[in-house]
Amino acid sequence: MGEFRTLAILSKFRGLFAKLGIDYVAMETILRMKLTMDGRRVPTIFNDMRKTKDGNQFLKSLWIYGIYGVMIIPFLFIGDQYMFQMSIVFGIMMFVLTTTMVSDFSSVLLDVRDKTVLQTKPIDGRTLAAAKLIHIMLYMFFITGAFIALPLIVSLFKKGIAFTLIFIIGLAFALLFIVVFTSLLYFFVLKFFDGEKLKDIINYVQILLSVGVIVGYQIVIRSFSFVDLDVTYTFSWWHAFLPPMWFGAPFELLLNQNYATFTILFTLLAILVPLIAIFVYIKLTPSFERNLDKLMSESKNKKRKPHMLDELWVKLICRSKEEKVFFRFTALMMKQERQFKLKVYPAFGFAIIFPFIFIFTELQSRSLADISKGNTFLFIYFGSIMIPTIIHMLRFSANYKGSWIFKAAPLENPNAAYSGTLKAFLAKLYIPVFLLLSIIFIWIFGFRIAPHLVAVLLGAIVQTLLTYKMINAEPFPFMNSFETVQSDGSMKLFLLSLLTGLFVVAHLIANAITGGIYGYIAILLITLLVGWRKVFAMKPKTMH
Amino acid sequence: MDVNEKVLRLKNVTMTYGVKRVLNGINLEVERGQIIGYIGPNGAGKSTTVKIMLGLIQDYEGQVEIFGTDIASGDSSYKRRIGYVPEQAELYDTLTAMEYLVFTGELYGLERKFVEEKAQKLMEEFELGEVLHSRISSFSKGMKQKVLIISSLLHNPDLLFFDEPLSGLDANSMMIIREMLAQLAAQGKTIFYSSHIMDIVEKISNRIVLIVNGAVVADGSFEELQELSEEGSLSGIFNQLTGFTDHVSRSERIISIVEGGNADG
Numbered sequence: 001m002g003e004f005r006t007l008a009i010l011s012k013f014r015g016l017f018a019k020l021g022i023d024y025v026a027m028e029t030i031l032r033m034k035l036t037m038d039g040r041r042v043p044t045i046f047n048d049m050r051k052t053k054d055g056n057q058f059l060k061s062l063w064i065y066g067i068y069g070v071m072i073i074p075f076l077f078i079g080d081q082y083m084f085q086m087s088i089v090f091g092i093m094m095f096v097l098t099t100t101m102v103s104d105f106s107s108v109l110l111d112v113r114d115k116t117v118l119q120t121k122p123i124d125g126r127t128l129a130a131a132k133l134i135h136i137m138l139y140m141f142f143i144t145g146a147f148i149a150l151p152l153i154v155s156l157f158k159k160g161i162a163f164t165l166i167f168i169i170g171l172a173f174a175l176l177f178i179v180v181f182t183s184l185l186y187f188f189v190l191k192f193f194d195g196e197k198l199k200d201i202i203n204y205v206q207i208l209l210s211v212g213v214i215v216g217y218q219i220v221i222r223s224f225s226f227v228d229l230d231v232t233y234t235f236s237w238w239h240a241f242l243p244p245m246w247f248g249a250p251f252e253l254l255l256n257q258n259y260a261t262f263t264i265l266f267t268l269l270a271i272l273v274p275l276i277a278i279f280v281y282i283k284l285t286p287s288f289e290r291n292l293d294k295l296m297s298e299s300k301n302k303k304r305k306p307h308m309l310d311e312l313w314v315k316l317i318c319r320s321k322e323e324k325v326f327f328r329f330t331a332l333m334m335k336q337e338r339q340f341k342l343k344v345y346p347a348f349g350f351a352i353i354f355p356f357i358f359i360f361t362e363l364q365s366r367s368l369a370d371i372s373k374g375n376t377f378l379f380i381y382f383g384s385i386m387i388p389t390i391i392h393m394l395r396f397s398a399n400y401k402g403s404w405i406f407k408a409a410p411l412e413n414p415n416a417a418y419s420g421t422l423k424a425f426l427a428k429l430y431i432p433v434f435l436l437l438s439i440i441f442i443w444i445f446g447f448r449i450a451p452h453l454v455a456v457l458l459g460a461i462v463q464t465l466l467t468y469k470m471i472n473a474e475p476f477p478f479m480n481s482f483e484t485v486q487s488d489g490s491m492k493l494f495l496l497s498l499l500t501g502l503f504v505v506a507h508l509i510a511n512a513i514t515g516g517i518y519g520y521i522a523i524l525l526i527t528l529l530v531g532w533r534k535v536f537a538m539k540p541k542t543m544h
Numbered sequence: 545m546d547v548n549e550k551v552l553r554l555k556n557v558t559m560t561y562g563v564k565r566v567l568n569g570i571n572l573e574v575e576r577g578q579i580i581g582y583i584g585p586n587g588a589g590k591s592t593t594v595k596i597m598l599g600l601i602q603d604y605e606g607q608v609e610i611f612g613t614d615i616a617s618g619d620s621s622y623k624r625r626i627g628y629v630p631e632q633a634e635l636y637d638t639l640t641a642m643e644y645l646v647f648t649g650e651l652y653g654l655e656r657k658f659v660e661e662k663a664q665k666l667m668e669e670f671e672l673g674e675v676l677h678s679r680i681s682s683f684s685k686g687m688k689q690k691v692l693i694i695s696s697l698l699h700n701p702d703l704l705f706f707d708e709p710l711s712g713l714d715a716n717s718m719m720i721i722r723e724m725l726a727q728l729a730a731q732g733k734t735i736f737y738s739s740h741i742m743d744i745v746e747k748i749s750n751r752i753v754l755i756v757n758g759a760v761v762a763d764g765s766f767e768e769l770q771e772l773s774e775e776g777s778l779s780g781i782f783n784q785l786t787g788f789t790d791h792v793s794r795s796e797r798i799i800s801i802v803e804g805g806n807a808d809g
Contacts, residue, residue: 196679196682321650321653324650325647325650325651328647328650332639332643332647333636333639336639336679337638338638399634399635401634402634402635402636402637404600404628404630404634405635405648405651407599407600408600408626408628409623409651409652410620410621410651410652411620411651412621478636
């Protein structure tokens with residue numbers, strides 16, 4: 001365990017902690033242990049990046065928040081419509097900070113090991129609670145600092161000291177609000193649901209963070225061109241339920257001297273709600289700790305009906321028995337393994353959103369009627385960006401050690417296993433996205449694109465097969481630890497995603513010839529039928 | 545099936561991980577209906593032997609025959625008659641117990657409906673009927689162990705490999721497993737059983753094989769092993785044959801470390 005500068009600074013306040021009845025030495029020991037462990041954890045925001053083993057990944061990840069901070073700066077320049085612009089600024093900040101808090105610090109709030117490791121030692125509850133709170137606040141402080149450093153400097157020069165001071169104080173209250181409210185949210189979820197539900201919620205927030213950051217970035221960049229500089233804020237009663245609005249109000253109140261009822265009300269909310277929340281939190285902490293036990297206990301026992309649609313797919317597209325087994329197994333794993341979802345669903349989300357982002361970009365220069373005549377529907381190929389990532393990820397599982405079962409079982413056609421897995425991927429992840437995109441695209445472009453969509457779908461299936469063949473690693477899916485995800489290099493994945501480009505080019509060539517698209521469909525169909533049988537060759541049946 | 549059929553035969557099996565030799569020429573023949581207690585110190589090569597016989601490890605040397613077929617021949621149908629409980633409770637625990645059992649049952653070629661019914665009945669007998677549709681990740685060690693035991697029995701195998709099958713189980717469940725193993729053996733099933741709990745090995749095995757440093761050092765019934773040694777219990781025999789005799793002086797040293805020193809110094 002190393003020494004931490006943060007702890008050195010914290011020790012300046014030992015006297016204060018002692019007055020509050022906190023055993024400083026014990027708290028410092030706990031914090032040092034926690035910080036050491038954190039140094040070995042990779043933040044969600046770094047999900048896609050290569051992992052380097054040494055050093056505190058957290059501190060190294062801060063620059064990324066610095067970049068998000070840059071996103072905020074333009075809003076400082078819009079003008080003096082504080083209610084409008086500062087609500088947006090606080091909205092962005094609160095989104096990023098809350099999702100980060102949930103995705104990366106839930107493990108701190110919900111660490112059940114604390115119970116067995118720490119609560120069995122002679123340390124009093126108040127010290128433990130303080131260690132927990134300070135641990136989280138330390139990180140949130142660093143993140144907020146990195147996030148807001150540039151905007152603060154800009155605002156100091158552009159808007160002056162008064163503005164900057166309100167900004168900093170507002171931030172402090174917003175931070176308090178986020179940390180306490182996230183904890184309270186967990187408290188209520190745990191009170192009324194079981195631990196599995198909470199883990200699911202956290203999982204979805206983690207996914208939302210990954211998708212939200214990229215999509216938000218795209219939208220913010222594109223929105224500058226049509227942001228109207230003269231928007232004026234008009235009050236509606238439901239704005240009172242949007243916390244970022246509360247934090248925009250003090251600027252309006254103090255700098256624009258707008259003493260309307262709503263600015264005073266919102267400012268009061270911004271100050272009082274975090275304070276009340278902290279009070280409630282302290283009151284509820286003991287029962288929160290009690291409910292944490294649910295995280296370790298058994299989840300509810302409810303029988304799930306076999307999915308009708310899944311069974312239909314199995315009947316339609318799986319031939320051998322092994323294929324069926326692995327189709328069902330893969331479908332379950334994709335639905336239930338949280339770590340897999342965390343790695344894969346962002347790609348899934350991009351596949352849905354990217355085609356539209358590009359169409360919206362087009363919309364800025366021409367009309368929808370104009371677009372619908374052209375070849376812009378080829379943007380649907382962006383749906384294929386998920387193929388390499390997900391096929392790669394199908395090799396990994398948190399339970400990879402359970403894969404002994406594949407070898408211990410008497411499989412006649414081990415080859416059929418991956419065939420079933422790929423079919424499950426296509427049926428459960430790709431085709432739903434493709435259908436959704438197709439319906440909207442047909443609505444925009446008309447039925448004339450129907451044959452093109454068939455070509456896109458067939459192309460995607462051929463691409464799936466090709467990608468598998470190129471990654472071609474183990475005989476069975478879910479056999480590797482996620483720890484080894486990066487060792488294969490993302491370069492290969494990047495190159496594999498370029499495959500989509502080949503299909504687009506082929507499609508364009510086919511499109512240039514009259515009736516060429518039907519020829520292209522025929523070629524794809526033959527390639528698919530021959531290729532699939534070749535890659536997943538079945539052994540002749542043996543007799544027992 | 546011939547009563548004296550050799551269920552398994554290992555001939556001079558060796559295994560090397562890198563430069564480390566873990567099996568040093570294992571020779572073993574097992575007949576139908578035997579319960580073999582396979583014991584040895586940590587790292588002696590017990591799990592490695594079992595994994596070789598299951599086909600989990602392929603790069604061994606020597607010959608392994610199960611039900612008369614050389615397992616290196618590439619025909620995996622012998623596995624249909626084997627049930628396996630691994631040492632660590634390793635399974636895809638994001639699935640529910642039912643989902644996992646149906647999955648493994650189907651891997652062994654059973655019909656879905658058939659596995660579902662059988663799994664439900666077995667889960668109820670093991671007092672897990674309540675959690676049939678819960679994720680395994682929320683199970684305790686003992687519950688996971690029961691799921692693995694059930695999954696090893698679904699296809700009614702003739703040969704069972706149980707690697708520490710009792711870890712995490714409560715006294716009542718241990719009793720059930722012990723009795724179950726005895727009855728299975730009486731019906732002609734063969735059980736290959738490894739454990740560190742000597743009392744149980746002593747009571748349930750009709751043959752005990754002790755390996756040390758990757759080689760068999762003792763092989764016979766408990767009575768035969770007793771003759772090799774002056775010790776009365778299997779754990780005494782175990783200590784003696786593995787050359788571990790300094791437990792008294794070692795524990796004395798440990799105690800003196802625990803009690804010694806100055807905490808404030």
